[in-house]
Amino acid sequence: MAGAGSPLSRSGLRGREAELAELQALINSVARTGSGGMALIQGEPGIGKTTLLAEVLSQARAAGFSVSAGKADELHHIVPLSSLAACLLQGEQPLLSGDVFADLARNHDQRIWLVERLAEVIEARAGDVPVLIGLDDVQWADPLSRFALQQLPARLRTSPVLWVLAGRREPAGPAEEIVAAAAGIFTTATVPLGPLTGEAIAQLADDALGAAVDERVRELLDGAGGNPFLAVEMLAGLRTAEATDDSVPPGLVVGVRSRLRSMNPGTLRFLRMGAVLGRAFGLQDAAALCGRAPAVLIPALEEAVRAGLLDDDGEHLVFRHDLLRQAVYADILPSARRALHREAARVLVASGHRPIDAVPHVLRGALPGDEEAVALLQRAADDVLAVTPELAADLMTRALALVPSVRPLRFAVGERAILVLTRAGRSRDALSTGDELLAARPPLEVFSRLQAALGGTLWSMDLAGELRRRTEAALALGGALPEIAARLAALRTLALSREYDLAAAREAGETALRDAAATGDREARVLALSALGEIAQNAGENALALERFAALSAVDSAFLPEEIVAHLHMDDFETGRRLLLKATEAGAPRQAMMLWAQGQHDLGLGRLDDADAGFLTMEHLEDEVRVPVQQVNGRVIRSRIALLRGDREAAREHLNAARERLGAKPNPGNTAAVLFLEAVHAEADGDAGLSAAKVRQVQQVGDFMRWRLLRDWVDAAVRMALSAGDHELAEDLAAQAEAHAGRNPAVPTATGIAAQALGLVKNDLAMLERSVELLDAGPRALVRAAASADLGRALLSAGRKQRAVAALTRARDTYAESGAHAAAARVRQALKGAGAGGGRAAPVQRPVQGWGALTASEKKIARLIAQGHTNRSAAELLVVSPHTVNTHLTSVFRKLEINSRVQLANVVMALPDS
Template sequence: MVPLRGRSKELGKLLDALRAAGNGQASLAVVSGEPGIGKSALLAAAVEQAERQGFLVASATAHQNDNISPLASLAPALRAGAAPLIDTDQFLELATLNAQPLWLAERLADLIGRRLAGVRALIVLDDAQWSDPLSAFVLQVVIARLPGAHLLWLLATRPSPGGTTDQLIEAVDVPVRRIALEPLTADAIQDLAADRLNHPVDPSLAVQLASVQGIPFLAEQLIAGLYLSDSDLSAGLVEGVRRRTGELSEASRDLVRTAAVFGSEFRLEDVAVLMATPIARLAAPLEEAMQAGLLADAGSVLRFRHELLRSAALADVPPSAQRALHGAIASQLMSAGRGAAAAAPHVLAVAQAGDTTAVATLREAARDLLATMSTTAAELIQEAFDLTRVDDPLRAEVGVEVVSVLLAAWQYDRAKAFADDLLSGTALYQGPIAPDLQATIRLHLAPHRRLDVQELTVPGAAPHLSERLAAYRALSLGAPGAATDPIAQSLHHVAAAEQAQAEGRYADARDLYAAARQTEPGLGSLPPTLVEVGELYCRGESDDLPAALERVRELMTAGSSWSAPQLAVLHARLAYASGNLQEAEDAAHAGLRWMDQLHDRSLAPAADQVLALVALLRGHLTQARKLAGSDPTITALLAIADGDTKAVSRLAAAPQDFPERSGVLLQANAVDEHSQSAASRGALAVVAAGDDVDQLAAAVEIVRTTQRPLLVAQAEERYGRAALEAGDRKTGVLALERALDSLTAMGATAPAGRIQALLQAAGVRRRRWAAVPPRAQEGWESLTPMERRVALLVAEGHTNRSAAEELVVSASTVGTHLRAVFGKLGVNSRVQLTRLVLERFAPPPNT
């Protein structure tokens, strides 16, 4: 391999990153620089070093036309080499997920993670500025998912503020190394030239090399005769390429110029058709162009050796000829059945305002790409709109498609802003705004709940459109009604379901959501996955928890990936209710990650709520406190865990949608008498039983039918305590042991530790108790429940004597606990203790 000149510092940074990857620290390195500065050469040197060190190397190069093919940029890296990152069957599986980008990215992360177990790897993408949107999105997800892999991601890009690589750097949470390439020194350029010539540079060439201004690509072209040093940088390359093509045959010159219009990558058969020349007759001209250093054979396609060479060749084609060729290429691609998406770049190169044929082609291209490349589809439909005249009714028709495509691309704010401008009589559109047009646009936006009630009224719209808008008003106001239009009626079903759900009538709500899903989707329909999320939530609350959990697991790969955050939060809640704490935690974390990737954190408090509850059950109070935010129910549960018995009464105010609300209410001896669920009926029976052992036994059996292990353990604990207090040790111990075993199996160590202590106090002896984590030696978690209560009372201003009266113990006992508190918290005064408690609790625990 030719030595890399003048880049020892930059290569050293990449070698450091490779060493870190070898030690299990994944990272991202981004090499940036202008065209011709030597990015590809630096990547090649890094690849050589990685291969020498035994790394698995997968590399690919993005191309300008990649944005019309999903995963076109990254796929070659996934399948490269004798031992690719993913095999053929796995690649075909990924292809079925092209329309679900998040599921595809998650699946790919799983596959790569398994493939790289115990393997050091380097994944390279050159010219990343041209990455197709799906590849760019997948990179964000996969890099974030594999922070502990022995893996270095290496990208090269041209500077593009806010572009693909900048967005990637912002999205990932791994170390990032930015390497900006500057022009080489004069000595490095001379060394590079000597390497290429295999002899020292003579003085005359040294003078010419000074004109390349440190750009290695131009130095190489100067040596190859493709750059003239007596011109400026751009003109010098154009003149050099012109001189070299002048030495070619006429057929070869025509081939190079025609290919330059096609793009940096092209098929020989396409050029042959355009030149009206049999492919066989182009073999010799093609060989000439390759020998001249202009073109390279990449197997199924041909490419210019560098984009700068293509630009230089294109500069020798008159603008009028370029326009004619672009038009001919677009027509040829369409007639050959290659699709409007392939023709779109050439259509855009020649289209002018009012060109309805170009508008039709771009609209078709946007529709073709919408399912798999929604970002590209959004760009094309916007271009189509811009080609229409401001007073042409066609502009309004295309405008509706712009809104629809932007919404499909998850660009809600942009869609709403565009719709508002379109309908408000601005310079964007000056044609007629019919009521049906306005209603149609509003119904595209309405499923995303981005409209005010006032925007949902359009006088004069067609009856079916008016009914759908009225249904959305009912949905916003919580006032379900009836309609004759099927889609409007399904919306009323959802409104009625939400009302029933808010009232705790989960079985009714479940059936209403199910009825809403029976209607065939159309304009104004709510996303089916989101309606099913509502149905599954209510199924879980209405005594069908196992089936609801199983279905949501299926939807995690079969449902719309745009609904991933909603699915993840529901998954977390159902798993928590089922006692699967690790599954609940994993689902909540996945939901938060997906919210970041979809740039919508509206459900983050719901995910944090589940995580806080899991942390509470595990006894991780500091973690739970960080997650609690301003949630009053979580704050009350934390206060109880800290020994504040007064906080129990605050649990009665737990909101209707709080996870496992029946169990929370049970702690406060409160019940929801209006709820239809077996959980509420069981909790009601437990509260009604009071301390009656027989009634508690019957209540436990009711609770057991709910298949909610946490609630069952809570009821068993009450039953066991009551039996012990009534003198029925055998019954009490059996009930408490059932609760302990269940909680231990779930990993709920905090309540398990409490029950274990109760059993030990009752004289129960086991050869081996469950592995309840030992209490911390210092900090708040090291305090016993009594020590916490003493600390809280002192922070409230109590003296030892008044605290003793509150706790019904002696003042000396309070003093003993207080000394223990001082020692464990590292304070030596009541003032310091009060400050520490106030810092920990916001608001104070008893407010």
């Protein structure tokens, strides 16, 4: 067999001149423009993908790229991040050191967090030199690596990073998903490799055999079907075979056998054990599977390397090609393979490998009733749950399938499967699994545990009524352990938080919290505090809600977003800002919910551009992890922002999106939010009657909606009612606002809006003036502007023109500073009506393209990036999420019609004030 560097080692380049030229052009483009790119080399096994990829890597190095490349492995295709780790840890200057990667692995409690950290490392390197990241056999990439490869190109679109993937053709496979995610972001190219021409195959024969090539050999090579690897293996067989008249076997398995026949039996056994372990394997593991000491196998290893079947990369033994491993593997009897995989799983675990490393062997070797395999699958699921919940759910489903229905173990495994399926967003599967187990009539204690496990499932499905029915039934039956009873009681309280009798719900919650404390069960405590926080919010008791959510986030930091929003409801934006900064620095979990909190913070301060970008980024992150929580409310708020700006088309798009998402999560809060948005749109369309009718529908959704939805928007609802001549509705709304103020006397927004609502209903100038005074003590810019506008119009009606102009001018300026240009325009019309001429000129309509199209936030970020800041350093300066910076930056590139940071720097430098 030819060694490295020989013609055979580069045989995949025969007949690939056009494909190589296309890839070279992409390398040159990324280096020249400083923007990203992606290439996918596709073809059947042995067609030359790996050799072509190796040549691309070589050419990129010569062009000054920092190159990191790796290869996914068939038997490691479920190990989280194993494929991408192979890329990042390879090369002369690896993007990550082993220590840094180990630190990432210890801390990756969230997929989004991990991707952001990886992006920072790659972005930093790309700031110095262009980067190429290559991954061979992408069809076997593990789920977390696939997730990262779908997100990272978009995150790094403004950096000179070239992604080169090689894999088999698989419609709707991982490679296609990754390329589809990058399409439209930057240049992508799919390079299919078809069979070589007869001329190229003849060149391979000349490379291998020289003058020995005759017509008989050329006819035999036709059996390779233009596949260079098969042709090379057949040629190698010819070159090493005995000089006889025997015909050359056409099949690869037979061809490999012809080489194995002359080997020592010990070498053959060693190769078969290696083939079971995977394309890359450790000598120690192979020795254990052979039942021999590693030193005894050295001769077998040396013989396999000499035969060209194995390479030694210094850390692992590697089959020189996947097809070689598969050929050796195919020569093992199927029953023996299953037994060897079971033994391989035991060997790997015994030698200290992670459970997930042994899972591929468990999946190939486990039989029903194998409790050892079930335990291993459960351990592996627990290990990967935080970063690949979908994989964890698959592992638990497989574990449950291995447990016969007659065994008690099935209930314990099923309980865990319910929890993991719910965490993965597969709530319907979780519910059907739970109901199937409950139908088996388990003992009361088990019945209670299963119902408790299903509690989170039902809550995520917005089935509060069903959650209450089940928890009450389980508690009534008895037989639950104290900690399970505490969880059931807390879950029942969570269900009660959606009902009308909040006093009874609070009493139940306090009892549940005491039970949780008595049992010391953390989960019960988290559930009880969460329920009590929900109840306090629904009752409009902001201080109590803050107390509950602060206690909750102290127990579990994942609930920090709820605490931040509770601070905002108390008008404590300074503490909210401090906690947001802390979360940004620490990489807090639930980053989508953290963006929700950030958006609420920016909206409250009147930063409409930042709020809109934050809610957009939140939706993207929720889409990425497939856990939609705030998408309805996010679209509702973005629609209102668009109306304030005067973008009716965008506002209508957001309304339609909110309606569509309501179908997936039709809980009372989402229903009320969409109804209220429809009321706002009806008002904007001039249909006062419809807007008032929609507000009445909001009232009917649930009493508690008045606090959650109308907390900051009741003034708008009052104006709608008055415009429709529905004074009774307006008075009811004002009474609600007054009751809310009574519950929150220390919150300027609550007391100020109550005075504003009452002033509007009674047309009371003194009360409207009082509302402006109260709201001046609060932080909410848009709320202050609305109150000043109401006061100005009332003063105009009363003939007090000078004071009216002052109030209206203040409202106009506040709206304009926030970017609420449509609202400012309406106030400007009132000023003209007062004979004041509208004051400052209306802002010129923002263009669609060019520097003038950028928002204030986008301009800040553009200047920072042009100065050399990374997304993270820019985010730290602006106290926002790096994800939000990326959202702004994507918009900047689109509006400026550029593709790289270099181009952005040139644009900024050319500005008159730069």
